[in-house]
Amino acid sequence: MTTTTCRVCDGKVQEFADLGEQPTANGFLLPHEAENEFFFRLAVGACELCGMVQLLEEVPQDLRYHAGYRYHASGSASHRAHFEGNARRFLATELTGTDPFIVEIGCNDGVMLSTVADAGVRHLGVEPSSNVAAVAAAKGVRVLSEFFDEDTAAAIRAEHGPADVVFGANTICHIAHIGSVLRGIDALLTPAGVFVFEEPYLGTIIEGLAFDQIYDEHVFYFSVESVSAMAAQFGFELVDAEHVPLHGGEIRYTIARQGARTPAPAVAALLDGERARGLSRPETFQRFGRTVERVREDLVALLHKIRAEGKTVVGYGAPGKSSTVTNYCGITTDLVPFVCDSTPGKQGHLVPGSHLPVRPPEAFSDPYPDYALLFAWNHAEEIMAKEQGFREAGGQWIRYVPEVRVG
Numbered sequence: 001m002t003t004t005t006c007r008v009c010d011g012k013v014q015e016f017a018d019l020g021e022q023p024t025a026n027g028f029l030l031p032h033e034a035e036n037e038f039f040f041r042l043a044v045g046a047c048e049l050c051g052m053v054q055l056l057e058e059v060p061q062d063l064r065y066h067a068g069y070r071y072h073a074s075g076s077a078s079h080r081a082h083f084e085g086n087a088r089r090f091l092a093t094e095l096t097g098t099d100p101f102i103v104e105i106g107c108n109d110g111v112m113l114s115t116v117a118d119a120g121v122r123h124l125g126v127e128p129s130s131n132v133a134a135v136a137a138a139k140g141v142r143v144l145s146e147f148f149d150e151d152t153a154a155a156i157r158a159e160h161g162p163a164d165v166v167f168g169a170n171t172i173c174h175i176a177h178i179g180s181v182l183r184g185i186d187a188l189l190t191p192a193g194v195f196v197f198e199e200p201y202l203g204t205i206i207e208g209l210a211f212d213q214i215y216d217e218h219v220f221y222f223s224v225e226s227v228s229a230m231a232a233q234f235g236f237e238l239v240d241a242e243h244v245p246l247h248g249g250e251i252r253y254t255i256a257r258q259g260a261r262t263p264a265p266a267v268a269a270l271l272d273g274e275r276a277r278g279l280s281r282p283e284t285f286q287r288f289g290r291t292v293e294r295v296r297e298d299l300v301a302l303l304h305k306i307r308a309e310g311k312t313v314v315g316y317g318a319p320g321k322s323s324t325v326t327n328y329c330g331i332t333t334d335l336v337p338f339v340c341d342s343t344p345g346k347q348g349h350l351v352p353g354s355h356l357p358v359r360p361p362e363a364f365s366d367p368y369p370d371y372a373l374l375f376a377w378n379h380a381e382e383i384m385a386k387e388q389g390f391r392e393a394g395g396q397w398i399r400y401v402p403e404v405r406v407g
Contacts, residue, residue, distance in 0.1 A: 002057045004045070007178055007219070008230050011049030015056055016285035017214070017292060018043040019328045023352035024063055025215035025320035030348070034355055038063060042324070044214055044221070050229040051280040053202055053221035055214075058176045061128070061147060073108040073170075074135075075343055078382055080111060082246055083169070087115035094165045094194060095121055103156060103163045103188065105148045105181070105197075106171030110136030117141050124160060126152065149177055153184030162190040168197040170247070173220040182234040195236070195255045202226070203279055204249030209402035211292040211328075212321035212375075213247070224251065224270040225280055231255045240264040248378040248401070296329050298404040303335040306371060313398070314369040315339030316383065317376025318346050318358050325375060325400065326354035333357070336373055340364040368393045377401055 004013050022042040029037065043056045073079055095102060100121055107113050107125025109132045116123045117140045125143045127133040133145040146152050156163075166185050175181050185195050200213050202223040214221070228238040239261045240254035251270075278284050306313055315322065318341035325331065331354055338357040341347065346358045364372070368390050374380060374397050384397070391397075396406050 004056065006047035006050060006052055007054060007176060008052045009047060009050040009233060011047040013045040013047050013054060013056065014282065015043050015045040017289040019214060019324060022216065022327050023323060024059060025217060025323040025352060027352045028346050028349040028358065029352065031350060034350060037353065040216065042214065046285055050226055051223065052226040052230065055219050058219060059216040073111040076379060078379065083112035084115050087112050090165055091116065091119055091121065097164065100164045101160060102165040102167060105166065105168040107136055107141065107143060108132050110139040110141035113141045114139040124156060148184065149180040150184035150187060153188040157188050162193065163188050164190055164193050166195045170199060172197040173199040173222060174217045176219045178220065186235060191257065192260055196252065198244050198250050198252035200247055201249050201251045203274065206279065206284060206288050208248065209291060209295060210248055212324040215320050215324045217320060223274055223279055224267065225274050227253050228271065237263065238267055241267050241270050295400055295404060299400050300329050302398065302404055303331065307335060311370040313371045313373055314364060315356060316372045316374050317341055318351055319376050322375035323352045326351055326356060338363065365389065368395050371396050371398050373398045
C-alpha cells in the first residue's frame with residue numbers, strides 16, 4: 001500500500017530517497033523459495049507538517065513478522081548487556097511500587113524481560129512472531145503472541161490491570177498503525193506511567209548516511225521533533241530523550257501524560273540541536289538522497305575493481321540492512337559469493353533479493369578472503385576484536401557508512 005499522506009497527522013509526505021525494488025529485509029529464504037519472493041518499492045519521505053519521516057509503501061505486517069522470523073535480539077553480546085541494563089534500570093526506578101507491571105511491545109526472544117522475570121516482577125511481552133515468542137517463553141517470560149494495537153491493549157488491561165511501564169525497542173518504528181498503538185498505550189498506562197521506546201535515530205541515518213537502516217520493517221524514522229509532535233497529538237508529552245549506542249546510534253524516548261512529569265532539560269537541548277542542524281529541512285533530505293547515490297557508485301566500483309584484480313570478498317554479518325545494501329547496489333554472487341553469519345536460523349538460507357548464500361562463521365576462515373564487506377557495521381568493535389586472525393592474515397575490512405573505505 002502506497003501513501004503520500006502522513007500516518008501520524010495526515011499531512012503531505014514529500015519523497016526524498018528511492019532505494020529501488022526491495023524484498024522484506026528479514027525474509028531469508030531457502031533456495032527453492034526464491035521464485036515467489038515478495039518485492040516492493042523502498043522509498044522514504046518526510047511529512048511537511050509534523051516532520052515525521054516514513055516509508056511511502058507499507059509491507060503488510062504479517063509478511064514481516066511470522067513463525068519464520070529470523071532475527072534474535074540475544075544474538076549479540078552487546079545487545080544482551082544493553083537490555084539487561086534497561087531491565088535493571090526499570091527495576092530500580094519505575095517498577096518499585098506495590099505489584100508493579102511492565103509490558104514490552106515486541107519482546108522478541110525475551111532478551112530484556114528475562115531479567116524482569118528473574119526478579120519476580122509482573123510482566124508481559126507482546127510478540128507476534130511465534131517462533132521467537134517461544135524462545136522467550138522458554139526463558140520464563142510471559143508472552144502474548146499477538147500484534148499490539150488498541151484492542152490488544154484493552155484486553156491486557158482487562159486481564160492484568162494497568163501498566164506502570166510500556167516499553168519497546170526497535171519495534172515502535174516498525175508499526176504502521178501508530179495511532180492505534182498510542183491509543184492503546186493511553187488505555188493501558190497508569191496515570192503516572194511512562195511509555196519508553198528506543199529506536200534508530202533520524203539524525204544518525206541522515207547525518208551518518210546510514211541508508212541501510214531504511215528497510216521494510218522500519219516504517220518510521222524518528223527525530224526528537226517528530227516524536228514530540230506525535231506525543232502531543234495523542235495527549236502525551238515527551239519528557240526525556242537520551243542517546244543510546246545500539247545500531248550505530250539510537251535515542252531512547254520517554255513519554256508521559258501531559259503535565260504528569262517535568263520534561264528533562266535534554267529534550268529542549270536535543271530539539272534546539274536538531275533545529276540548528278536543519279535536520280527537518282527539505283534540502284537536508286534531498287542532499288541525503290544524492291549522497292547515498294554516490295555511496296552506491298563508490299561501493300560497486302570498489303567491488304568490481306577487487307574482482308578484476310582476482311581478489312576475494314566475503315560478506316560479514318547478515319542483518320536486515322544487508323538486504324537494503326545488496327539490493328540497492330545490485331550486489332550478487334559474482335561480486336560477493338557468500339555471507340557469514342552466526343545466527344543458526346539464517347545459515348543455509350539466502351539473503352533476500354540478492355540471494356547471497358548465508359554460511360556459518362567457520363566459513364569465514366576456510367580460507368580467509370582478501371576482503372570482508374562488513375554489513376553488521378554497528379557491531380564493528382565486537383566483530384573486529386573477535387576476528388583478529390583475519391587482519392593478521394592480511395585481510396582488510398570494507399565499510400560503506402558513512403562513506404566507502406577500506407582498512
